[in-house]
Amino acid sequence: MGEQSGLPGFGRAEGDFSRVDVHRLVQALQGVLPAASVLHDPEDLRPYECDGMAALRQMPLVVVLPETEAQVVAILKICAGQGVPVVARGAGTGLSGGAQPHRFGVVLSLARLRRIIAIDAHARRAVVQPGVRNLAISEAAAPHGLYYAPDPSSQIACTIGGNVAENSGGVHCLKYGLTIHNLLKVRGVTINGDIVEFGSLGLDAPGYDLLPLVTGSEGMLAVVTEVTVKLTPKPQLAQCVLAAFDDVVKAGDAVARIIAAGIIPAGLEMMDQPATAAVEEFVHAGYPLDAKAILLCESDGTPEEVSEEIGRVRALLEEAGATEVRVSRDEAERLRFWAGRKAAFPAAGRISPDYYCMDGTIPRKRLGEMLQAIQAMEKKYAMRCINVFHAGDGNLHPLILFDANKPGDQHTAEAFGAEILELSVALGGTITGEHGVGIEKINQMCSQFATSEIAAFHRIKAAFDPAGLLNPGKAIPTLNRCAEYGRERMGASRPAAHPDLPRF
Amino acid sequence: MQTHLADFIRDTPEGREAEEILRKCVHCGFCTATCPTYQLLGDELDGPRGRIYLIKQVLEGQPATEKTRLHLDRCLTCRACESTCPSGVEYGRLADIGRHEVEKQVPRQGADRLMREALKGVVPRSGVFGTALGLGRLFKPLLPRVLAGKILQGPAAGHWPAPKHSRRMIALAGCVQPAMRPSINAATARVLDLLGISLVEQASAGCCGAVRFHLHDQEGGRDDARRNIDAWWPEIAAGRVEAIVVTASGCGVQVKDYGHLLKDDPAYASKAVRVAALTRDPAEVVAAEAAALHAVLARRRARASEQRIAVHAPCSLQHGQKIRGVVEGLLGAAGYVLTPVADGHLCCGSAGTYSLLQPGLSRQLRDNKLAALGAGAPERIVSANIGCIEHLSGAATVPVLHWIELIDEKITNLA
Numbered sequence: 001m002g003e004q005s006g007l008p009g010f011g012r013a014e015g016d017f018s019r020v021d022v023h024r025l026v027q028a029l030q031g032v033l034p035a036a037s038v039l040h041d042p043e044d045l046r047p048y049e050c051d052g053m054a055a056l057r058q059m060p061l062v063v064v065l066p067e068t069e070a071q072v073v074a075i076l077k078i079c080a081g082q083g084v085p086v087v088a089r090g091a092g093t094g095l096s097g098g099a100q101p102h103r104f105g106v107v108l109s110l111a112r113l114r115r116i117i118a119i120d121a122h123a124r125r126a127v128v129q130p131g132v133r134n135l136a137i138s139e140a141a142a143p144h145g146l147y148y149a150p151d152p153s154s155q156i157a158c159t160i161g162g163n164v165a166e167n168s169g170g171v172h173c174l175k176y177g178l179t180i181h182n183l184l185k186v187r188g189v190t191i192n193g194d195i196v197e198f199g200s201l202g203l204d205a206p207g208y209d210l211l212p213l214v215t216g217s218e219g220m221l222a223v224v225t226e227v228t229v230k231l232t233p234k235p236q237l238a239q240c241v242l243a244a245f246d247d248v249v250k251a252g253d254a255v256a257r258i259i260a261a262g263i264i265p266a267g268l269e270m271m272d273q274p275a276t277a278a279v280e281e282f283v284h285a286g287y288p289l290d291a292k293a294i295l296l297c298e299s300d301g302t303p304e305e306v307s308e309e310i311g312r313v314r315a316l317l318e319e320a321g322a323t324e325v326r327v328s329r330d331e332a333e334r335l336r337f338w339a340g341r342k343a344a345f346p347a348a349g350r351i352s353p354d355y356y357c358m359d360g361t362i363p364r365k366r367l368g369e370m371l372q373a374i375q376a377m378e379k380k381y382a383m384r385c386i387n388v389f390h391a392g393d394g395n396l397h398p399l400i401l402f403d404a405n406k407p408g409d410q411h412t413a414e415a416f417g418a419e420i421l422e423l424s425v426a427l428g429g430t431i432t433g434e435h436g437v438g439i440e441k442i443n444q445m446c447s448q449f450a451t452s453e454i455a456a457f458h459r460i461k462a463a464f465d466p467a468g469l470l471n472p473g474k475a476i477p478t479l480n481r482c483a484e485y486g487r488e489r490m491g492a493s494r495p496a497a498h499p500d501l502p503r504f
Numbered sequence: 505m506q507t508h509l510a511d512f513i514r515d516t517p518e519g520r521e522a523e524e525i526l527r528k529c530v531h532c533g534f535c536t537a538t539c540p541t542y543q544l545l546g547d548e549l550d551g552p553r554g555r556i557y558l559i560k561q562v563l564e565g566q567p568a569t570e571k572t573r574l575h576l577d578r579c580l581t582c583r584a585c586e587s588t589c590p591s592g593v594e595y596g597r598l599a600d601i602g603r604h605e606v607e608k609q610v611p612r613q614g615a616d617r618l619m620r621e622a623l624k625g626v627v628p629r630s631g632v633f634g635t636a637l638g639l640g641r642l643f644k645p646l647l648p649r650v651l652a653g654k655i656l657q658g659p660a661a662g663h664w665p666a667p668k669h670s671r672r673m674i675a676l677a678g679c680v681q682p683a684m685r686p687s688i689n690a691a692t693a694r695v696l697d698l699l700g701i702s703l704v705e706q707a708s709a710g711c712c713g714a715v716r717f718h719l720h721d722q723e724g725g726r727d728d729a730r731r732n733i734d735a736w737w738p739e740i741a742a743g744r745v746e747a748i749v750v751t752a753s754g755c756g757v758q759v760k761d762y763g764h765l766l767k768d769d770p771a772y773a774s775k776a777v778r779v780a781a782l783t784r785d786p787a788e789v790v791a792a793e794a795a796a797l798h799a800v801l802a803r804r805r806a807r808a809s810e811q812r813i814a815v816h817a818p819c820s821l822q823h824g825q826k827i828r829g830v831v832e833g834l835l836g837a838a839g840y841v842l843t844p845v846a847d848g849h850l851c852c853g854s855a856g857t858y859s860l861l862q863p864g865l866s867r868q869l870r871d872n873k874l875a876a877l878g879a880g881a882p883e884r885i886v887s888a889n890i891g892c893i894e895h896l897s898g899a900a901t902v903p904v905l906h907w908i909e910l911i912d913e914k915i916t917n918l919a
Contacts, residue, residue: 039549043571047548047557054505054531065547092548093533112546131546133537156588157537282590349530349591353505404506405527 010468011458013480017104017472020084022061025106028082029064032074039063048107051092051099052154055356055410056439060087060101067112069189069225076223077193079106085472086191088219090131090162093154095345095357096438098166098218098474105472108223110161116140117226124231125184125201130161130224134168137229146231149176152434153342161224167216169434171267171341172298174392178434180215182230188214188222191465196222213460218436219471221464235300238266239310240337243317244291244324248272248387251293252367254320255391258297259364261316263309267298268392269341272371275386275399279340279347287340288324295322295391296337344388345399352384352401356413359441360424361433364394373423374398381416383409395433396424422447437475445475446482454479505529510565517768518601522563525598528591529556535585535595540851540869541578549575552585552595559602568606576603578865580858581718582819582851587826596824597764600722607720623857624719628679628711628728659909661686664693667702673747673789674736675703678755679711681890688751688890691912692786696749698800698915699793703749709735712755717765718856726769729762733775740778747784751908753889754856757824759783785821786908787830787888794837800915801838813840813910814882816873816896818889819851831888831907838914843880847872852887854895866895874900886910 009015022040029038039045040062050057061084066072079086085105092099101107114131121144126137134155138147151170152158158168163179164186176182185199199211214221245251251270258268271279271294276287287294295317299309310327317325328334340347348355362370371387378385389396398420402413421431421444431437431444445454457476461468477485507526513519535552536542542551549558558575562568576599583596612620626633673696675689682689693703709732717725739745750756763777790797815832822828832842853859853869874896877885885900886907887893897904 041569041571043558043561043566043569044549046561046566047554050531052532091533091536092553109546109548111548114546135537154532154534157532157534279590282592343590346530346532346534346590349528349532349593353527355530405508 007455007458007479008462008466008468010472011455011462011478013478015085015468015472017083017085017102020061020082020104025078025082025084026062028078029062029075029106032078033064033066033071037065037067039065048089048092048101048109051089051094051097053095053097053100053438053440055354055404056097056100058101058103060103060105060107063107063109065109065112069113069195072108072110072113072189072223072225073193073195075106075108076189076191079469080191080193080467083467083469085469086223087471088161088165088223090159090165091133091154091157093158094162094166094436094438095359096166096432096436096440098436098438098471099162100439100474102472110159110224113161113225114159119144119231121146121231123201124233125228126231127226127228128160129226130164131159134158134160134163141231142234144231145234147234148229149182149232150179153345155342160227160229164215164224164227165217165219166436167434169390169395171269171338171390173434174268174390175264175266176232180212182232183211183215183227184230185228186211186214186224187226188224190222191467191469195225199228201228216436218438218475220461220475221470223470235266237303237306238298238300238331238334239306240267240328240334241295241297241299241310241313241317242287242326242328242337243295243297243322244288245293245295245321246291246323247321248293248371249368250321251295252371252391254295254317254322255367256365257316257320258313259392261312263312265297265309265313265392266300267296267338268390269296270294270387270389270391271296271341271344272387274351274384275344275348275388276340278351278386279344281350282343282347283336283340285336285340291323296341298334341388345397348386348399348401352403354402354404354410354413356400356402356417357435358396358398358400358417358420359432359435360421360429361393361395362424362427362429364391366427366429367391367394370396370423370427374420377416377419381412383412383416385416390433393433394429396420418444439474442474442477442481443485445477446485451479451482454482505531505560507560507564509563512565513563513605518604519563522559522598522601525594526556526560526563529553529593530591532591534588534590538584538588538849540580540582540584540853541865543850544865544868545578550578552579555579555602556593556595556598559598562602562605562609568609570610573606573610576606578862580819580851580853580855582855583823584819584849584851587823587849600717604720604722619861620719623860624716624721624724627857628713628715633680633683659685659687661690662694664690665697665702667704669697669700669702671701672745673701673703673749673784674739674745675705676709676712676732676748676750676755676759677705677707678750678752678890679715681752684894685890685906687909688906691906691909691916692749692751694916695790695908695912699790699796701789701793704745706735706739712750712758713765714754714758714856717758726765729759729765729776730769730772732759733762733772733779736779737775740782746782747789748779748782749784749786749789751786751906752891753785753818753821753825754891756783756785757820760825785825785827785888787821787827787834790834790908790911791830797834797911797915798837804915810839810841811884812843812880812882814843814845814877814880814885815907816845816852816877816885816887816892817848818887818892819855821888822849831886835886835907835910838911840910843882846876846879848876852892852896854889854891856891859891859895870895870899878902884910
């Protein structure tokens with residue numbers, strides 16, 4: 001318990017911001033922004049009540065739409081001065097509720113900071129504002145034969161600022177890394193309005209390397225206002241292998257074989273039969289609909305490298321029992337193979353009014369075990385679950401299908417999801433691979449980390465934001481929350497997560 | 505998405521349709537990426553996902569104000585969002601329902617109302633519009649800029665071949681096109697004539713109904729549809745025509761929707777479905793006769809010269825009718841060199857009466873579009889919709905035509 005001394009108040013309990021004076025706040029914000037850029041009527045606020053995680057909603061007090069970094073600084077100074085929580089928001093495509101508004105807070109939209117400031121083709125880097133879309137960076141770099149490698153499924157819409165906040169991945173991160181591996185520098189503003197830069201244009205710099213700390217910090221430490229990303233040369237050739245399996249466990253085994261053979265594909269993805277059926281209707285990729293699972297395995301590089309690797313992958317897939325193996329014949333076909341995978345989440349909207357997307361990561365060798373457990377959970381909760389995942393790095397995205405209009409359905413879906421996440425931890429994995437914790441997985445953080453670790457996280461937060469105003473209640477649970485969560489689960493076979501905290 | 509539609513609409517046909525559409529939306533936000541106004545304005549409320557939310561609020565019983573109406577007014581109804589949406593949300597239909605409800609709650613006042621009434625009264629009536637356009641051409645120097653930019657002198661129609669083939673199709677004359685660009689339907693008639701099809705117009709048909717329908721006169725729009733069906737029906741019933749060709753893709757998307765518009769009208773429902781099923785864009789008709797076209801082109805090829813052309817695919821063609829790449833393929837086959845055009849999915853800002861009602865946004869979109877079209881230094885620009893053609897012509901430095909006129913140039917002018 002000793003290490004908890006000096007813990008900021010919000011580390012123990014949620015902050016109380018109920019005394020925020022909305023009239024005074026709006027007046028001050030209108031002093032630094034045009035009136036049309038300060039939204040405060042419920043009619044205007046409602047569409048901002050959630051991000052891509054639509055099941056978790058909360059109306060904010062105010063939404064602000066700055067266009068410059070100077071306006072961001074001014075907004076943060078006002079909020080710091082009046083003790084108002086601030087939730088930064090990019091495109092609102094996040095899947096863990098990271099941009100869910102705070103009841104007594106301001107939503108700070110960075111969508112209008114959308115300028116590509118510079119592309120340096122020789123140094124292979126781009127300087128962009130946070131509201132620039134992920135795909136727009138690659139489009140702007142394309143004339144130079146370069147692209148920005150991380151490609152979340154939402155890359156058409158999601159912004160680079162949000163990618164930094166969540167340390168987003170994507171189907172190609174197996175070979176090219178997550179957001180953090182493709183960043184040089186991040187410029188941001190602290191809650192006090194100070195401009196800070198993390199990282200440098202070189203590979204190393206004196207002092208602590210704080211870039212990895214701010215990357216994936218979910219808007220808890222600073223508001224990103226400029227990002228310098230690395231650009232990657234476009235490979236001469238990329239080809240994608242599509243393999244069909246009559247059994248999901250066999251498909252999981254094929255993944256393990258490819259990795260064990262020392263191959264690092266540019267992407268290695270799996271979809272089960274219901275997921276394949278849902279997306280096929282939209283993309284017409286020609287996916288085999290009778291397969292229990294399909295694997296997509298991409299190889300890129302020089303034509304010689306690709307041809308050699310595709311040959312090895314094909315042999316391994318056939319050994320693992322693939323019923324069909326297809327290799328993309330041209331770029332259009334390769335993009336079609338991927339289009340279905342990238343549209344998989346929203347395409348679930350075609351077969352179900354709502355879905356709950358999970359993001360657990362497990363050791364690759366336990367994929368089959370996890371899939372079987374999920375099948376059992378489908379029976380237990382009487383709810384369907386379709387599976388899409390970054391098989392190459394063991395990152396699962398089970399999509400639990402439910403109907404929010406049916407009483408109790410959402411609660412059941414959440415319980416189903418929680419069980420998947422807890423099993424991920426039990427199998428030696430984690431509760432998030434790339435979507436962040438947000439508000440969605442905040443309770444499971446209590447299973448993932450010990451009290452002392454969570455207390456350490458709060459002390460880091462306090463070093464940047466002592467009043468706890470940036471995105472309060474997200475990413476790192478309070479110790480009281482963990483105690484409460486542990487109490488809820490008491491009586492289950494597992495021991496309580498924090499036996500040292502008093503129960504109420 | 506969770507829905508709780510209010511009593512006033514829940515059990516109506518509109519309410520049921522809206523609910524079905526809303527429940528498909530999973531709030532992923534992909535649509536914001538290809539929405540022209542979200543890309544310009546950067547506000548959730550000016551993108552499809554936010555507008556869906558605004559409409560949902562109204563249908564769930566929250567009162568609407570001018571603000572919701574403004575965000576819906578700013579929507580071009582280009583339906584790029586529908587092309588992007590992986591969940592199959594029919595945004596355009598939902599927007600129709602939402603706008604109708606909001607207009608009822610927040611009626612127009614003053615100049616806004618007068619402008620809309622004038623547009624509803626003038627544009628759909630070919631004769632009145634033609635007279636107004638003639639007067640406008642005379643008095644162009646005296647008109648406000650927003651209107652003056654719309655008034656241009658189109659090329660002459662040229663010869664219309666007499667019907668001689670057993671294969672016949674009806675062309676929709678439309679409302680503004682005969683006055684502004686009579687050359688388009690005439691060129692289509694000449695091209696089809698060479699392909700063995702006679703194109704005829706029915707004098708009693710007129711505006712497709714889109715203008716009135718999208719200016720909150722949905723019943724007036726339906727009346728236009730009924731009048732056109734009546735005009736065409738004798739020929740259709742007698743089996744004398746195999747298709748209805750609509751050379752303006754903005755009108756084509758409306759006529760193809762007649763089945764949906766009149767589904768609750770027992771007298772017209774089944775006729776409307778039949779008319780909609782017979783309706784074709786000229787791109788579909790010509791592409792279906794590709795073999796005949798290639799034979800004609802082969803005979804003319806000796807006299808062909810390469811020309812650089814930029815294609816602007818109208819939203820009503822690519823997102824509304826979902827016809828993509830067909831025009832480009834036909835022009836390529838005819839020996840034109842197509843220049844690359846970035847962001848081809850984005851609207852040019854014409855969007856029916858939008859260019860008159862939202863002139864600021866419309867001009868920004870037009871300028872962006874012309875910059876993208878001009879990047880490859882084309883000699884001419886082509887499109888497939890009279891609205892886009894006139895709108896772009898207002899500021900383009902090269903001629904803007906309907907693509908069928910280029911095919912016509914290649915194969916018929918020399919005949």
